[in-house]
Amino acid sequence: MRRVYIVNRSPHDFSRAERFGRLVYLSDGSINRFSVSHMARLFKEALVDSEPSDYLVLCSLNVMNAVASGVFAAKHKRLNLLLYKRGDYEERNIVL
Numbered sequence: 001m002r003r004v005y006i007v008n009r010s011p012h013d014f015s016r017a018e019r020f021g022r023l024v025y026l027s028d029g030s031i032n033r034f035s036v037s038h039m040a041r042l043f044k045e046a047l048v049d050s051e052p053s054d055y056l057v058l059c060s061l062n063v064m065n066a067v068a069s070g071v072f073a074a075k076h077k078r079l080n081l082l083l084y085k086r087g088d089y090e091e092r093n094i095v096l
Contacts, residue, residue: 002053004082005046007068008060017082017089020055026068031061039067052076055091058083 002021006014009028017023026046031039047068056072058065058081073079077096082089 002055003050004055004057005050005068005072006057006059007064010059012059014057016087017055017057020082020089020091027060027064031064033061033063036063036067039064040071043068043071047071047075050075052078053080055080055082057081057089 003024004014004017004021006017006023006025007027008031009025014023024046026043027039031042050072056068056079058069069079069081073094073096079094079096081092081094083092
């Protein structure tokens with residue numbers, strides 16, 4: 001089953017993204033926006049079992065989204081995004 005990696009757990013209801021796969025959170029709680037090396041290590045570890053068909057949900061700090069996208073793209077040579085729009089998620093894919 002595909003996985004949907006969510007950059008950070010927040011009060012937002014991510015349940016609509018479950019139709020794309022099992023929800024997995026890359027982080028939980030506050031992270032210092034300047035600790036990008038920490039983010040990279042955290043996300044690399046959390047994405048170790050990810051597959052090229054999995055998705056990434058962008059949320060939280062912009063820098064966290066950038067680092068998570070970079071880790072996913074470096075590993076899979078592609079980026080599968082789920083973008084929140086009007087109460088639901090839309091899929092966008094980029095093959096690098």
